[in-house]
Every structure is written in structure tokens, then in C-alpha cells.
Amino acid sequence: xAEIMLDALAETLLMVSCSTLFSAAGGFGxxxxxxxxxxHGLRPNPRVYTVLDIVVNLVRSFPFMILMxxxxxxxxxxxxxxxxxGAAIVPLTVAAIPFMARLIEGSLxxxxxxxxxxxxxxxxxxxxxxxxxxxxEALPSIVxxxxxLAITLLGYSAMAGAIGGGGLGALAYNEGYIRFKADIMFxxxxxLILVVQCIQSGGNHLYKKLR
Amino acid sequence: xxxxxxxxxxxxxVPVLRDLSFSIxxxxxxxxxxxxxxxxxTLLRCFNGLERYQGGSVTVMGKxxxxxxxxxxxxxxxxxGMIFQNxxxxxxxxxxxxxxxxxxxxETPPQSFREFLARLQFWRAPSKExxxxxxxxxxxxxxxxxxxxxxxxxSGGQKQxxxxxxxxxxxxxILLCDEATSALDPNTTMDILSLLQSINSxxxxxxxxxxxxMEVVKRICHRLLLLDKGIAQCLGKTEELFISSTECLxxxxxxxxxxxxxxxxxxxxxxxxxxxxQDAVITTMARDLDISFSIVGGxxxxxxxxxxxxxxxxxxxxxxxxxxxxxxxxNLHWEVLGNGRDNVGRPR
Numbered sequence: 001x002a003e004i005m006l007d008a009l010a011e012t013l014l015m016v017s018c019s020t021l022f023s024a025a026g027g028f029g030x031x032x033x034x035x036x037x038x039x040h041g042l043r044p045n046p047r048v049y050t051v052l053d054i055v056v057n058l059v060r061s062f063p064f065m066i067l068m069x070x071x072x073x074x075x076x077x078x079x080x081x082x083x084x085x086g087a088a089i090v091p092l093t094v095a096a097i098p099f100m101a102r103l104i105e106g107s108l109x110x111x112x113x114x115x116x117x118x119x120x121x122x123x124x125x126x127x128x129x130x131x132x133x134x135x136x137e138a139l140p141s142i143v144x145x146x147x148x149l150a151i152t153l154l155g156y157s158a159m160a161g162a163i164g165g166g167g168l169g170a171l172a173y174n175e176g177y178i179r180f181k182a183d184i185m186f187x188x189x190x191x192l193i194l195v196v197q198c199i200q201s202g203g204n205h206l207y208k209k210l211r
Numbered sequence: 212x213x214x215x216x217x218x219x220x221x222x223x224x225v226p227v228l229r230d231l232s233f234s235i236x237x238x239x240x241x242x243x244x245x246x247x248x249x250x251x252x253t254l255l256r257c258f259n260g261l262e263r264y265q266g267g268s269v270t271v272m273g274k275x276x277x278x279x280x281x282x283x284x285x286x287x288x289x290x291x292g293m294i295f296q297n298x299x300x301x302x303x304x305x306x307x308x309x310x311x312x313x314x315x316x317x318e319t320p321p322q323s324f325r326e327f328l329a330r331l332q333f334w335r336a337p338s339k340e341x342x343x344x345x346x347x348x349x350x351x352x353x354x355x356x357x358x359x360x361x362x363x364x365x366s367g368g369q370k371q372x373x374x375x376x377x378x379x380x381x382x383x384x385i386l387l388c389d390e391a392t393s394a395l396d397p398n399t400t401m402d403i404l405s406l407l408q409s410i411n412s413x414x415x416x417x418x419x420x421x422x423x424x425m426e427v428v429k430r431i432c433h434r435l436l437l438l439d440k441g442i443a444q445c446l447g448k449t450e451e452l453f454i455s456s457t458e459c460l461x462x463x464x465x466x467x468x469x470x471x472x473x474x475x476x477x478x479x480x481x482x483x484x485x486x487x488x489q490d491a492v493i494t495t496m497a498r499d500l501d502i503s504f505s506i507v508g509g510x511x512x513x514x515x516x517x518x519x520x521x522x523x524x525x526x527x528x529x530x531x532x533x534x535x536x537x538x539x540x541x542n543l544h545w546e547v548l549g550n551g552r553d554n555v556g557r558p559r
């Protein structure tokens with residue numbers, strides 16, 4: 001049993017870490033666009049902001065299960081195959097990017113406007129304000145949000161079992177629940193709990209260090 | 212240094228500044244005073260382009276602010292330092308890095324990709340030039356020993372000193388102070404004011420001070436402009452305005468409290484704040500005499516004859532004698548207001 005557990009754990013970690021990495025990067029870029037064009041942004045542009053806003057809300061309102069199935073052609077295009085842990089990273093990333101963008105947008109909006117104004121008062125450019133003031137000041141909060149994202153993706157990754165993504169969630173369901181192997185079910189859930197704890201306390205630790 | 216002519220500004224139809232004209236001379240400390248919402252902070256931000264204006268002109272060091280493009284505006288801001296009520300410091304940086312930040316913003320951009328990569332290392336030590344300049348100002352502020360400390364661990368006064376050091380780091384010609392002492396306690400306020408004063412005389416820096424605190428104006432401003440609802444109320448040398456005690460200045464300091472028509476309105480003056488907090492004059496009097504009276508208004512601020520504050524109370528006429536006796540007994544300073552019965556009662 002230990003072997004299947006370890007395999008499943010490896011699959012889960014692969015899916016979660018890769019999709020967290022990609023969606024954090026993508027979400028960061030998107031959040032910068034949102035912040036720039038937003039109503040109180042550095043370069044307010046209502047038209048661009050509205051479009052981005054709608055797209056973000058649209059993707060976020062999809063149930064992950066449906067999104068994953070809808071994205072199968074896209075997944076095949078990007079990953080070459082439509083099933084397996086590697087392929088599951090694609091829909092996980094797509095689903096998480098808007099979520100991440102919203103979270104980081106929130107973090108950036110929380111930066112004290114007084115600090116931004118001060119930076120502007122001694123001649124900082126928009127780019128300098130964005131990257132050297134806002135992102136820097138918001139970094140601890142962004143890190144904490146990445147931890148939240150990783151945990152959400154852990155939950156989503158369980159559903160990726162539906163397209164053969166494997167992982168602990170799929171193991172708990174397919175082996176444990178369907179085939180009445182209670183021990184496998186409990187073990188997978190226990191390991192999942194452990195992983196969540198690790199991610200969260202890791203995030204908290206980094207937050208405290210960065211703050 | 213700064214010339215303002217017929218300046219007009221409005222936010223979506225609501226006028227904020229109306230037909231302002233004045234000029235600020237090189238090397239002087241110019242005060243802009245008014246109650247909150249008078250438009251004084253907005254006016255200050257027109258000087259360095261943080262706010263746009265719709266009419267008239269603002270000329271700073273010979274340049275019309277509204278006509279500047281982005282690069283011109285940045286260059287202008289380089290020559291204008293600014294300090295804030297809430298300091299505007301970066302909480303995650305230490306004292307040194309906060310002061311060095313404007314210098315880093317203005318350092319020459321990397322000339323090659325290699326240089327760019329080298330600068331990406333955030334542990335990169337600052338150049339000797341930057342270090343020297345930052346330490347020079349931190350020493351001037353008396354913070355040299357705290358340069359590695361985090362900003363969050365500093366007291367309010369120390370934070371404002373860091374703010375001042377940062378504002379001076381680019382060797383500006385003008386320093387704008389936006390309610391710089393409003394978040395500080397009275398003693399710290401005095402420290403910061405004398406610091407600003409010494410900077411003004413030592414560095415020959417022109418300063419524009421926005422405040423609602425009369426003590427700030429009295430203490431450091433050479434000339435002042437009183438603003439009310441975006442309109443200039445009076446403009447002149449501080450001593451002259453205070454000595455002639457012009458109507459508008461009086462009005463600003465006393466505010467027009469709606470005096471209660473019945474009974475007698477009495478202004479109680481406090482020579483030091485201790486009288487209010489420790490002896491609790493008002494409540495003690497009410498309790499001792501068993502009389503209720505209404506508090507009409509008041510203000511705690513330093514004024515010409517060192518009065519730190521006053522409270523206006525309204526006493527029903529039938530109790531007037533008892534109250535007078537009591538106030539005499541307790542050696543209080545008071546003055547009867549309104550109804551043409553202005554007689555000043557001072558027991559000593």
C-alpha cells in the first residue's frame with residue numbers, strides 16, 4: 001500500500017507544484033494589468049479593465065469539473081495528451097490564473113496609498129512605483145495568497161482524477177471509496193491533511209519572515 | 212520660487228480652489244493654514260504636479276507645472292522634497308533603505324544587460340556615494356545609529372525624521388510639508404518644527420508648510436495664507452497678522468460656534484492642558500455646584516497669550532452668580548461672550 005500511496009503523493013505534488021508555479025506567474029501578470037488599468041490605477045483604462053474583469057469572472061464561475069472537460073482540446077494542444085498528471089496541469093493552471101490574479105490584485109490594492117504618493121513625490125515612474133514600491137510592499141501578502149492558491153489547487157487536483165490525473169484524491173475515491181478499501185481512503189485523506197498543513201504553515205512562516 | 216496666479220481647481224464641478232494668487236519667495240517658510248476640507252493639501256499638491264488644476268497658473272522655479280510632460284514633471288519633483296502626515300515610509304525596508312530609495316530611483320539606468328543582472332541582486336551593497344549621502348542626512352536627523360532598524364519599530368517622531376531625511380536626499384530646493392506634525396504629540400511636534408527651522412536656515416531651503424495647527428504656523432512660518440473653502444482669506448507676514456489680529460484669523464482660531472441664545476455663554480480659558488485633564492474643571496464644577504450646563508464648543512490650541520485652549524459653556528441665567536463665584540474661587544480665567552455683554556473677567 002505504501003507504494004501506491006507514494007506514487008499518488010508524487011502525482012499530487014507534481015500537479016499542485018507545477019500548476020501553482022504557472023498560475024502564480026500568469027496570475028501575477030494579469031493582476032499587474034488589472035492594477036494598471038483599474039479605476040484607481042496608474043494608467044486607468046475602463047475599457048481594458050472591464051474586459052479583463054469580465055474574463056476573470058467568467059473563468060472563475062466555471063465549475064472546475066466542467067472547465068476541465070471543456071478544455072480537453074486545449075490541453076491536448078498544449079500537453080500533447082489529454083489525460084494523466086502532466087495533462088491535468090493545464091486545466092488546473094487555466095482555472096487558477098484568474099483566481100490568483102484576483103488575490104494578488106487585492107494584495108496590491110492594500111498597499112498604503114500614502115507610500116505610493118510619497119514615491120511619486122520624489123519622481124518615481126509608474127513602473128518603478130508598481131514594481132519597486134507596490135509589489136515590494138505587498139510581497140508578504142502575495143506569498144500568503146500563493147499558499148491559499150496551492151491549497152485550492154490541491155482540492156482541484158483531486159478532481160483531476162476524472163481525466164486520469166491520478167493523485168491522492170483520485171486514490172481515495174477510486175480505490176478507497178468505490179472499492180471499499182477504507183484504510184486507503186483514510187490514509188490518503190490523512191496525507192492530504194498533512195500536505196495542506198505543510199503548505200499553510202510554510203506560507204505563514206514566509207509571511208512572517210518577509211513582513 | 213513659486214508663483215500662483217488665479218489658480219482654479221475643481222473635482223467634477225465642485226470647486227476646491229478659487230482664484231488664488233500669491234507667490235512664495237526663495238528661502239522662506241510659507242504656511243498654508245485652514246480647517247480640514249479647505250483645500251490646502253490640494254493646493255500643495257499642485258506645486259509638484261500630484262494634482263492637476265483647471266485654471267490659472269502655477270509656476271515653480273520658472274516652469275509652468277501644467278505644461279510639463281511626464282519627464283519634465285519627474286525632473287521637477289526631483290527638486291521638490293515632500294513629507295507627509297502619515298510619513299509614507301515603506302514598512303518592509305529599514306531606515307537606510309527608505310532614505311536611499313529616492314537615490315536608487317534616480318541612479319543612472321543600467322547601461323548593459325550584464326549591469327542589469329548585477330543590479331538585480333537585492334543584496335547589492337549601495338555605492339559609497341549613496342551611503343555617504345544617506346548617512347549624512349541620518350546624522351543630521353540624529354538617527355545614524357538606527358540606520359539598520361526597521362521603520363515599523365520607530366516612534367512617530369523618528370519616522371517623520373526618516374521622512375525628512377528621505378525628502379532631502381535628492382538635495383531639493385523646495386520642501387513641501389503636508390500636515391507633517393499632525394500625527395505627532397506636542398513635544399515631538401516642537402522637536403520636528405525646530406528641526407525644520409534649522410534645515411531652512413542651514414540649507415537655505417524654501418519650505419511650504421500645510422497645517423491646521425496654529426502653533427506650527429506661529430512657530431516657524433514667516434508668511435502665511437489662510438484658506439477657507441478654497442478661497443484665500445488673508446495673506447501676510449505671520450507677526451503682522453497675529454498682532455493686528457485680523458478678523459479672519461480670529462475667526463479661524465475661534466471658529467464660529469453657534470452660541471446659545473438663552474442663558475450666558477462663557478469662554479473658559481486653559482493655560483495648560485493639565486487643568487483640563489487632571490483637575491477636570493468642567494465636570495468638577497458641574498458636580499460641586501449641582502448645575503447642568505451645555506458645552507457649546509471649544510478648541511485646544513496655542514494662541515497668542517499662551518492659552519492652550521478654551522471651552523465655551525452655556526450657563527442658565529439664574530445660576531450665573533454662583534458660577535462666577537465658583538470660577539473666581541478656583542482662579543479660572545473666563546470671558547463672557549455674546550449679547551453685547553462682552554466683559555472680561557480675569558481674577559488676577
